[in-house]
Amino acid sequence: MTLISNIFIPLLVLFVVLYGIIKKVNVYDVFVNGAKEGVEIGISTFPYMLGMILGVNILIKSNVLDFILSFLNPFFELIKVPMDILPMALLRPVSGSASLSVLNNILQNFGADSFIGRLASTIQGSTDTTIYILTLYFGTVGIKKIRYSLWVGLLADLVGIISSIIVVSILF
Amino acid sequence: MxxxxxxxxxxxxxxxxxxxxxxxxxxxxxxxxxxxxxxxVLKMFPLVALWTGIMNIAKESKLLDKFSKAVAPILGKLFPEIPKGHESLGYIASNIVINMFGLGNAATPFGLKAMKSLQEINKDKTTASRSMITFLVLNTTGFTLIPTTVISLRMMHGSANPTDIVITSLIATTLSTVAGLIIDRIVAKKRACKK
Structure with a gap:
């Protein structure tokens, strides 16, 4: 599988350039023009990313999440889900790098092949940073009213996290 | 919100x-x-420029059009509001395929191009269109065949079998993707009825 991953991009580039030459496209000029547009896209995302990173960093570094989580403790003990997975589940939709560092800690403290290690890995691998994606993609094209997208995305994340807990419990 | x-x-x-x-x-x-x-942004935008460059070749050589037409029968069902063979379908499909291989960074530029292309056929430029929302729901559920980052992290921490979470991830991500698409469709239909 890793081999497929590694060879996919070189083959894609080869194929596109080859096809362009066959169809008599000025591949170099066209590439540069496209890249110019990419630079504009990249720079226009800055203000949106700045806003989101400011908010997320304040939320995470102030430890207010741990405080909120302490109220949820009893509930999670009741349904027998390890408490240590909660920050992971809450951070995953908000920040990819933050949840990755939580995953890193879990793997270090509990071992990669522990139940919670596998669960955290599955959650990280099966969902994506919803809030980041919405901010970046809508911001880039100047959409202000995002309608129902946020809560559909978060609801799907919740389904993903619950499925992870169930699937990992059954298979391991 | x-x-x-x-x-x-x-x-x-x-x-x-x-x-x-x-x-x-x-x-x-x-x-x-x-x-x-x-x-x-500095880490991301060179990659975006690289892929919008490569994609521009695919666009000029009409390769993208061909690809869009090829995936239209499948994606058309998910995106009923996109005209058949519209180039955004090509970008959307590229984004999904690259994401499936766990190459999130390479997939983002295609996603951004897809959004730009969807914005062109969007009637109200400040409000998200139904197609945009469906596309982003697909992205936020992170449908991946191989979660490369997680696997390498598990390797680093000495897992006996770092890839054994591939199956569980795949099941969980499939469930959340299907759930996301179903909820998205129900809400979109309800909103359409209200108008």
Missing amino acids: VNFIWAFFIIAGIIYGVITNNYEVLNTEILESSKTTLEM
């Missing part, structure tokens, strides 16, 4: 930080966030 969440992050974070005497950390975090953002 985003306004509210953003304000909540900042207000809750700062108030809690001040109460718990943690404002020194807050001070650095607030000032550092611009630097962090710049580093992230």
